[in-house]
Amino acid sequence: MISRLKKVSFMAWDEITGWASPQKKIILVPLNDVIKNKDNNWEVMGSDPSFVLEGSFRKGWIEFAWESGTQESIPLKFYIDYGHGFSEEHTITPSYMPKGTYKGKVLFFIPYNTKVLRLDTGDKKVIFKLQNVQIKKITRMHMLLERLQEYRSRTEQGSIMGICKKVILLVKKEGIRSFLQRVKSKSNTPQSYDEYTIWQTNNQLTADDLDYIYHDIQAMQYQPLISFVLPVYNVDEIWLRRCIDSVIRQYYTNWELCIADDASTKDHIKRVLDEYSNKYSRIKVVYREKNGHISEASNSALALVTGEYLALLDHDDEIANNALYEIVKLLNHNKQLDIIYSDEDFVNMDHQRVSPFFKPDWSPDRFLCHMYYGHLGVYRSTLIQEAGGFRKGYEGSQDFDLALRITEKTQRIAHIPKILYHWRMIPESTASNSSAKSYTHVAGMKALSDAMRRREINGWIEELSQYPNYYLLHYNVHSNPLVSIIVTENQNPIATDEFLEHLLDQTAYINYEIVVIWNADEVSVSEIDKKWNDRLGNRYTSINAEKFQGAHMYNKAVSLCAGEHYLFINHSIRLNNSAWLQDMIGHSQRKETAVIGAYIQSDNDLIIHSGYVLGLGEHHIAEDPYKGISIDFPGHYGAMFVTRNVSALSKDFFIISKEIFVKLEGFDMNLQEHFFEIDFALKAMQAGYINVWLPYVRVILLNNISNVHDDSSEERAYMKGKWNGFLKQDAYYNENYSKDKPYMLDI
Template sequence: MSIKFYLKNVFFPMLAGILGIRKILKLVPVNHLIKDNGNWVSTGDDPAFVFQGKFYVGWNQINWSSNSEEYTPLKLYWNDGSGYSEVNSVIFSFISPTGAKQTSTLFIPPGVQELRLDPGEKETVFELSDFEFKKITKIHIVFQAMKKLLLQRGSNVGTIKKLIIKATYVIRKHGIRGFWSTIKNNADLTLTNVLENYQLWVAKNRISPQQKINIRHEIEMFTYKPLISVIMPVYNVEEIWLRKCIDSVIEQLYPYWELCISDDASSKEHIKRVLTEYQERDSRIKVSFREKNGHISESSNSAIEISDGEFIALLDHDDELASDALYQNVKILNENPSLDFIYSDEDKIGVDGERHSPYFKPDWSPDLILSQMYTCHLGVYRKSLVTKIGGFRQGYEGSQDFDLVLRLTELTNKIYHIPKILYHWRTIPESTASGASAKNYTHYAGIKALQDTLQRRNIKGTIEELDNYPNMYRIHYDVEREPLVSIIIPTKDMSSILDSCLESIFLKTTYLNFEIIIVDNGSTEQTTFDVFAKWKDQHPDKVSILTLDIPFNYSKLNNSAVEIARGELLLFLNNDIEVIDANWLEEMIGYASRGNTGAVGAKLLYPDKTIQHSGVIMGLGGVAGHAFRTALDTDPGYFGALMVNRNVSVVTAACLMIKKEIFSEVNGFEEDLSVAFNDVDFCLKVLEKGYYNITLNSIKLYHHESKTRGLENTTEKIKRFQSEIDYMHAHWPAYINYDPFYNVNLSLEGDCSYRIKNI
């Protein structure tokens, strides 16, 4: 690093941040923009300003004011000397109809020389002031995150104490780097160090007055208008939250509902007064005043007893429904009236009314539900099924809805996920939305519900509690038999890589009933043959060599090996895999042996202990891409996605286990896909047969990725790769456009998995 670069990109920005230096940057129009009567007018589809004035790289707080008749995205581009490109760009805010002053926080990378601002991509009229750039430090970001959390959860001793405990734990567990990563996430700062402002998403997706008119008209045209009973147990909630909760039901666009409230013998005077007031105001509101406190399960059952709806929807006494919540559910029921259980996405709402922490969920995932209560809010259930299973059970308070879902989904597979935010979960200190530690009993109630589930389903296994991650679990299934596993490893030369792989298998693996089929794809180096001989001599009953001296075709190599494999289970393994966890085979066998399980993958790490694989997302990067690639191994992932075992559409064949009979059922790997996407195609064929693929975060292996294959850097390779892309688009367009295990509201750009999609 030169002294000039250091001064410009490190020292002076750091000093400016300490001093809080402010700079006004003037907007200079450079394309499709004119000024008319004080307003900016966009005259084409590529309007652009450049910023004129000095700015500092690093963290900046940006202030400006704007106004327009519609939401117009503001996209920032930065030029580091290589020109402007979409790679170096981000939508960081909007010009909004509110006309308010706006603030955003973003990171300008070192080396940036120029900044460009694009206001939308169409003709429009708007007001936009010059921008103030205030240089800030990481300490400012920390306080910004703390302030935000206090606003969301309430400024009180309890909240502050929890934040201190959490900060202390993160620093001890993950160090300063992990603490900074957590702070960035809590401040809504993305992995690329720019503001990922959920408020922008909220604003863009807000229902307009005209849309409300259209929805009401659509409801009138519904042929099926079931009564929805909103079930709401109440106990000593603050009046302000109780009123907001009830008002959110009254404001539903779908009018065919009833609100069934059960007061669980509240001691606070205002409860009966408020409930009686609302009951007298709206005939659709029913109230049962219990004489004795029975806790949430009994209280919820009391509310169900006074309900008359065909479906019930669960609502906590301090939360809020989105105004279109019931409409969206009934809309789906008109398309598929046989559904028994519908769940949607959710977010949290602070005491200040600001929405945050959206949870964009996957479609129905039978393994994920055994790891965490991910369906949660809003849940809408067919009442007859809820009654059939006996409603809520005593003794499961805190996870009573988890227990309900586990039992109900044993009776039906008519389950649907609405990928829309329909529920706002209040974050106040006594609410579980403030963090599972706020109600630690919920964690143990969840364990009890899972234990009962395993017993009911006659499944032998153990439940692992995840340290410091309440309400998240892992099921470890017992390996009751010892099926033979055929481990298939294609290779060509690079003997040291293969030797390390085999050594890690034989030295670390505790499961012993396996065979290894090494598929030699035309090796020529004597050291490779020496490695073959070494391991075959040491384990003559376990190691065999299949020689296929043909042009590289991953699919054909593995298909040929399967023909001689003796195992009930197949494990496809790259030669650059290195075992970390000794129980890796037992864990994979436990899942792969289950009736509805298809392909089973594992968490794979680069040698620097960052994520190489924890499931594959369809559509990411164009066809398919790895989730969480390069994230830290210690990162819990999006709502625990890197901690729990979860269903995915695809797992990499670098480490993939499957029953041999399923492999045959889908006719193995597609040999027209010789290099790329053969595992993606294979997993989708398995998915189409009704099996569920799963990635196991409970086991880890190192993956020294692609050390034995070259880059796609020749004309022939590029042509072949393009043909494989074309094959995938021709055969799997539906999955490329919609991955059922990855929410449509999340990004498919580059490596930006599990970030809100740019609007």
């Protein structure tokens, strides 16, 4: 009890004296991957640069001040050591060093039991200046006033006194201790200065950008009218105004806003809508006499549309000022486009932009798993009219249902890799909580079932119970085709024999033959060959590949096959679902697909293969972005549990139809060791086919032995010469991500 009183007494004295505490100069002592260069600047030498902060400084609320100079934005991430070492669990990222010369300060809380502070500056190899680092003790009152001012500027609220009244009400309700704890937790939340915040700073439109945009709009030969469709129902006034204002602020001005109020019961709705429609002739409003929910309300708004294209907008969301400009700029390059979609992020209750979704280009298989392209979605108006608009009974997934019907009529679809839409995160919205509207999942299931019937897809839908509004579409096998299973990487006859036993035991589909590619001497494999010839008869054959390798070896094996589909499988693969081959064949039988691959994991639960991304890796040919990550990782926006289109797949486990293999003339014989499977996948894409990665066909590769692409300068040069355009930017990997560090924003 005495020690506790001493601690409380010290903390109280600390708070009293903190206001006038002088700044304490801090010395940065390089700990790892950073040195002082000859110009007296810090130079990062590796991927984990860090400093230990030396100097006398107090704990509790502090003001951290610094001077910096850098060509790239750099985070300021603090690791706290309580005496047991540093860990990711105990970190604070209160700010960052922006580009250019800068004097900064930030307030945050250092726990009283902190022993050592470490400062990390990101993972990029950069040269920067960081000097005059100081820490000053402040009081809670100082901190509170700073936070109130910050909140005022961020939320565009009125006077400080008005905000203080709200604070007093909170204090009365929660108590001073709970309120201060709330402020502390908000202050130490790293999202304010995370990677995405830095990206936003780097990608803000400058005065020169705006000047270019205005001149570009004036020079556009094609300036179509864009209609916004906005159903409204009982939304808070602040969000409704922000939504409408975001349309009014558009740089491209040839728009109309078509609003349908769905018999709202809140008085402010009609007052606000009348105010805007009376002020702006381009804002049209219809007031429904009876509430019909979002599909009928959207159709009422559709009836007001006169534009050549229309954009869908939710009543509590916002769009970027340059949204329509980017849409029309793209249309000036290609007037044939029918659907355009952009990237999006979310806006929390404090008006902070968080959780960006940088999307792939059009990915039809992913689209059948969830409505990934979402907002901002722009459609040719005539297609919406021909489709009959929104359907009643699909509320909650009405956009998904509409998009499913429209994408059956056109494939002229384009993606703009820019954040043009901001979802509002409020408690009752699906942006804030995917389970907030469970009926949306049921409606999405119904819409997808309808689409399967219309498209004559012979298959079934698997629901992902833990992930609302996500589904998996399985394709059934038809006509019972013969499949040639080509077993590769067979250096050990005993191991291959074990694999063949496992293959037969774990494969329910029975119409297959087996071709083994031996990489061992003929004497050692003769006994195994005899065993399986006796057992399978003409369903088994083998070839010795000692004289062949790479593409030549695989093509030679295919020449012995009689099947309609060729499935290549590494003998170290272990299967865990007897229906695996049906799932692979079902997709391979689709007329639009070429290479089908699967989820490959290691025997120690790490991801080995989830589809290659072009342009990644040390030599910028291709790499798996998720390789080495735990299988518990769901991927970005569920990428690891949805069927996806990818550019290329691993040669350890994939299937191709004979028809396409022959049409594309097999594997390129110029690639005798590496990249031939990637080359084939790119030939397929070039010919108009799509390649597919299946998350529900999950296999294990023993001993983590995967066919990696080792150093082969000649073949690298050949690939870059042949596929330079494809390798520059993967269609399914957003250009805002780094090519050096997968799925890290390019800042």
